[in-house]
Amino acid sequence: MIVAERKKIPELLDIVREHQKLLVLGCGTCVTVCLAGGEREVGIISSALRIATRLQGVDLAVEELTIERQCDNVFIEQTADAIERNDAVLSLGCGAGVQAVAERYHNKPVYAGLNTTFIGILEEQGIWTEKCAACGACVLHEYGGICPVTRCAKHMLNGPCGGSREDRCEVRPDVPCAWQLIYTRLKEIGQLERLHRIAPPKNWSRSLDGGQRLIVRQDHRI
Amino acid sequence: MRDMLEEMGLEKERLRMVNISAAMARPLSDAITDMVETVRKLGPNPATRNGHKTADRGQKTGKSTIANPQSAIRNPQLEKTS
Numbered sequence: 001m002i003v004a005e006r007k008k009i010p011e012l013l014d015i016v017r018e019h020q021k022l023l024v025l026g027c028g029t030c031v032t033v034c035l036a037g038g039e040r041e042v043g044i045i046s047s048a049l050r051i052a053t054r055l056q057g058v059d060l061a062v063e064e065l066t067i068e069r070q071c072d073n074v075f076i077e078q079t080a081d082a083i084e085r086n087d088a089v090l091s092l093g094c095g096a097g098v099q100a101v102a103e104r105y106h107n108k109p110v111y112a113g114l115n116t117t118f119i120g121i122l123e124e125q126g127i128w129t130e131k132c133a134a135c136g137a138c139v140l141h142e143y144g145g146i147c148p149v150t151r152c153a154k155h156m157l158n159g160p161c162g163g164s165r166e167d168r169c170e171v172r173p174d175v176p177c178a179w180q181l182i183y184t185r186l187k188e189i190g191q192l193e194r195l196h197r198i199a200p201p202k203n204w205s206r207s208l209d210g211g212q213r214l215i216v217r218q219d220h221r222i
Numbered sequence: 223m224r225d226m227l228e229e230m231g232l233e234k235e236r237l238r239m240v241n242i243s244a245a246m247a248r249p250l251s252d253a254i255t256d257m258v259e260t261v262r263k264l265g266p267n268p269a270t271r272n273g274h275k276t277a278d279r280g281q282k283t284g285k286s287t288i289a290n291p292q293s294a295i296r297n298p299q300l301e302k303t304s
Contacts, residue, residue, distance in 0.1 A: 009229035044226070051269045052230040 001030040001121070002094045003128045004037060004114040009048050013056075015111045016090055020059055022049070023086040024113070025079060025101065026066030027093035034128055036114050037092030039066040045092065045113065070097025076104050083108055136206030136213060142194055144185030149202070151178035157199040232269070235260050 007015075016022050024046045032038030046062045053060040065082050067075045070093030079101070083089055088109040091098040095116040102110035118130035133150045139157070140147055149155050153171035160179035163170030167180040186192050206213070224234035238257055242250045 009226065048226055048230050051232070054269050055231040 001033055001119070002096075002116060003034045003118050003120045003130070004031050004094055004116045005034075006036050006041065006045065006092070006114055007112075009045075009052055012045070012049065012090065012113060013052055015113075016049075016060070016088060017058070019087040019109075021061045021063070021086045021088075023063045023065060023079075023082050023089045024049070025070065025082075025089050025091045025093070026064075027070040027091075027097050028066055028068045029071075031092060031094055031097075031114060032066075033122070037094075042066050042092055045090075070094075071100050073100070073104065076101055080105075133207075135202070135204070137203050139199070139202070142197075142199065143182045144189060144191065144194075146178060146182045146185055148178050148182065151175075151181070153178075157202055232267070233264050236264060236267070 024042050026032070026037050026039050026042035028038060031041075035041065042064045046064045049060065049062050063082060063086055065079060067078050069075045070091060079089075083101075083105050086108075088111065089101060089105070090111050090113045091101055092113045093101070094114065095112065098110055098112045119132040119134055120128050120130040123129045130150055132147060135149050139149070148157055148159060152159060152161075153169055153175075154161055156179070159182070160177060161170065164177035164180060165173070167176050169175050169177045183192075183195070186194055224237050227234045227237055238253075238260075240253045242253060
């Protein structure tokens with residue numbers, strides 16, 4: 001899922017300072033699960049904004065709404081009335097959700113209330129870790145299902161670097177060496193021979209450079 | 223939550239969480255007394271001074287039917303009743 005974390009209240013106040021009526025818009029999907037932008041967080045952040053603006057003597061009316069998915073026009077349509085009666089939207093969706101709402105309501109400012117951070121999983125209660133860099137050319141099959149692009153601090157495809165201590169990363173001693181994990185995993189599944197292969201330079205043209213990425217499924221086009 | 227109080231402009235000392243067993247009467251009494259003293263020193267909630275009403279949840283639009291799964295984890299009954 002997409003993992004995000006909320007911006008601090010002072011930053012949010014600075015973002016919305018010129019408005020008197022604000023819609024705080026939550027999303028019921030990824031950011032609900034990572035406890036950043038679901039219905040509960042909409043309530044908390046809205047209350048915090050009300051109290052903070054009251055303390056500053058600023059007049060701000062805050063309305064709350066949470067929809068199923070902010071990255072889907074079917075659900076964005078449900079926000080029409082609420083957006084119409086407010087001056088601006090503070091979206092607690094991920095970066096995709098913020099932009100999807102903004103594209104649909106082009107006469108209203110739509111601000112990001114979260115910092116969208118990574119694609120990851122819930123590791124344990126209150127801890128999320130990054131698992132995927134969305135590089136566009138997955139190599140997980142070569143590395144026992146452990147991504148060196150995301151989890152190796154040096155993004156090495158032909159590791160290990162030699163700097164790890166015990167099973168800890170040289171750059172981040174608080175995390176395990178990705179290449180130690182890869183070795184252990186490949187050994188467990190009987191595929192250690194994969195490490196004899198020298199990985200060629202990765203094709204980064206499908207990653208972040210070159211602007212917005214696009215997937216077209218002709219078989220689903222109408 | 224205490225961090226968020228500070229972000230809002232309130233003193234974080236206004237909120238405290240203490241775990242005390244029901245059998246520990248004295249520690250409970252001391253904690254309450256200490257909290258009362260702390261809040262008394264800080265004074266009234268500035269967000270409710272000068273005629274401001276107590277902060278409420280404000281307006282909610284329509285039916286937000288999204289169930290926070292984290293709540294369901296904490297209380298399985300919510301899943302059954304929703």
